[in-house]
Amino acid sequence: MIELDDIHKSFRLGERQVPALRGLSLRVEPGEVFGIIGASGAGKSTLLRVINLLERPDSGAVRVAGAELLGLDEAGLRAARQRIGMIFQHFNLLSSKTVAQNVAWPLVIAGRPVAEIVPRVAELLARVGLSAHADKYPTQLSGGQKQRVGIARALATKPQVLLCDEATSALDPETTRDVLDLLAEINQELGLTIVLITHEMEVVRRVCDRVAVLEAGRIVEQGEVARVFLHPREAVTRRFVLEAEHVDEQAQLDDYTHVPGRLLRLTFRGERTYEPLLGEVARRAGIDFGILSGRIARIKTVPYGQLTISVTGGDLAAAEALLSERGVTVEVLR
Incomplete structure (x- = not known):
């Protein structure tokens, strides 16, 4: 479903070019939940934003659902992005719009008719358990409810891929479990491919099928979660596992x-x-x-x-x- 080949990406900092991704390659299979874990500054968010070309790589290839995104024109890229939903750490909701209007926004931008938008929004709010909150504004919601709105909005255009950028790190542990359970349910029921970045191995253990460990813009270890979690080969991976288990x-x-x-x-x-x-x-x-x-x-x-x-x-x-x-x-x- 997702193929990244030899991705390089640097950012200019004053007179210097600072590398964020260094020759990174990975594959994400259809229908799997793929975790990407790393410390702050490892390149996780940059990697996620390369998948939908919110960040264009300096070199390499980006393929999603068989389409080479770097070869698309603007219209083609807009169409491709409708197949890629995204949820954010800090929700990114429009404060001046209601819950229902926030969920509807991607469909409005895509020019869908009202007759299509209204039932779709009602369906999505029911799926995330927020039907009773359709007319509320984001300031009236808890953090977990805001993230559920973000998930519903990301699903509005019926994407094939859902990108989750530290989607639970702003939430308390109980709410984190609820959101992760919702993502697992969506993955199972819709067959949606999910890429989830995090700095917490517990999140990976709970919902992911496979995981890649990033350090300094490179993948240092990847594989089935059970293998990586129970038998880590790299020091950075072992550190994440021990932190998750609260073990010195x-x-x-x-x-x-x-x-x-x-x-x-x-x-x-x-x-x-x-x-x-x-x-x-x-x-x-x-x-x-x-x-x-x-x-x-x-x-x-x-x-x-x-x-x-x-x-x-x-x-x-x-x-x-x-x-x-x-x-x-x-x-x-x-």
């Missing part, structure tokens, strides 16, 4: 220096998460184990668990083999 890994390992035996990290996925495997392995391999830390949660809809354990006695190699046979990933920490 080094301090934790320092606390375990007095613990005897081998330290292992076990990762369970799917229904294996709830099975009593450790007791069975301990009996069969003759090991003793202690649970030092652990968590059970979900990546999108798939349960996972991670345990840090100490192992003494018995046949450690046999224990590791038994766990691996059951689909458990075993990492030796010490």
Whole structure:
């Protein structure tokens, strides 16, 4: 659905050219929720704005739904942008217009007839749960309600792609969950392709299928969310994961220096998460184990668990083999 090839983009700062994107390439498949995560200044917002050419790259290729956007004239680009919705961190609603008028605005700009606009707006407000607020103004709404208006407005022209620019970072945790659940529902029901940029790994874990990690304008790691989240390969990715889990890994390992035996990290996925495997392995391999830390949660809809354990006695190699046979990933920490 989205293809970016060797994208370079720089901005002039005084006498200097400051690179924002450096030879970046990625693919987003139809119907997936693709997360882009990075620290401030990593190039996330620039990347998102390149997808609909709000920022034109210095070089490279931008294809959306098979159309090469850089080759389009102004009329062609306007038509292409109607297939690309966008929601913003700070909502960008028109304060002088009602909720219904804000949602209708893209259709008005596109010259759609009133007979088409009125039922479409009513349909969208029902979808985002704001039918009762159609005649209110943005100042009368909560942050979560404003973002729901932004989502409805972005869907007005029936886009194929929805771009989300830090769409939840101005919201409290409960409202963030509600908005992310709404985006997941829209993705499932409409088959909409969603690109979501964020600096929070928890947002990625909750709704995304795949993720790319940006650092200094480059993708340093990407892949299925479960793989990246549970087994990060790059230091920057690991930092985001540990922040999401509120874990100081080094301090934790320092606390375990007095613990005897081998330290292992076990990762369970799917229904294996709830099975009593450790007791069975301990009996069969003759090991003793202690649970030092652990968590059970979900990546999108798939349960996972991670345990840090100490192992003494018995046949450690046999224990590791038994766990691996059951689909458990075993990492030796010490």
